[in-house]
Amino acid sequence: MMRAARMARRFAAPSLILFVTACGLQPSAAEVHYVEMRGLEFTPAVLNVRVGDTVVWRNTDVMPHTATSDDGSWDSGSLEAGDEWSLSIDEAGAVDYACAFHPTMTGVINAE
Amino acid sequence: MLRRTMLAAAGAVSMLGTAAGHDHGADKGPNDSEIAHIAYTAGQIDIRYAHLALAISDNPEVRDFAATMVRDHTAVNDAALKLLQKLNVTPTDNATSQTIAEQAAAKRAELKQLTGAAFDKAYATNELAYHRFVNKTIEETFIPAADNDEFRALLGVALKTFKTHQGHAEHLVETIQ
Secondary structure (H helix, E strand, O other): OOOEEEEEEOOOHHHHHHHHHHOOOOOOOOOEEEEEEEOOEEEOOEEEEOOOOEEEEEEOOOOOEOOEEOOOOOEOOOEOOOOEEEEEEOOOEEEEEEOOOOOOOEEEEEEO | OHHHHHHHHHHHHHHHHOOOOOOOOOOOOOOHHHHHHHHHHHHHHHHHHHHHHHHHOOOHHHHHHHHHHHHHHHHHHHHHHHHHHHHOOOOOOOHHHHHHHHHHHHHHHHHHOOOHHHHHHHHHHHHHHHHHHHHHHHHHHHHHHOOOHHHHHHHHHHHHHHHHHHHHHHHHHHHHO
């Protein structure tokens, strides 16, 4: 099961890259991926990432959404219009997720 | 009763091309300020249905659905008000808004008399019928009649949201039956 750590809401992902770089860690392989929450869909709905990458969900809809894993390992909580939420991926695997408010709004994170 | 209510509401909306839309030209239907008022009123109606469900129902699925209705319709109405303010459009009260508000008050009075599974079933059935009616009106009357591009786009967002609600309501009705 992929395990992932929740980052702060409204987190500016580029700042993470700068911070990690400043700390002398290994940012070169890590990427930041964006998932848009719009029109009651996650775009892209299927996202392929690598362990160490960060996924940022941006709610550009007018209503609140969540990104909530089916296995219960992570949950963004309610994201209002304009909010962002980031997740660092630290284990390989596939996790299905959905919006807790709109069950037809689903996505998958595939980590390798 | 529900069928009569929905037919009456459909009849009310059919008046748009004549009564509410008289300033906009009979061929084009209601103008943006009238559409805004009707759409906002329709959203408030569903929010009030949802608050009733949250007050009466113990069914977790019904309560989750109702909470989503409050959350989404409030968000869409807030977005609409923000856009209308930006566009300097004031929603105009009209006969259709008044009619659907009166019909909704009658439906709420009817629902208030129910409890338990009877309420859940009636609420879910009404939500499905109401969303079908509202979605048909937005798609076939409001979007074609809307003048402003941004307003029309917001109606499109609302329609997509409410169609999802309709699907959710269909599932709820099937679950409760």
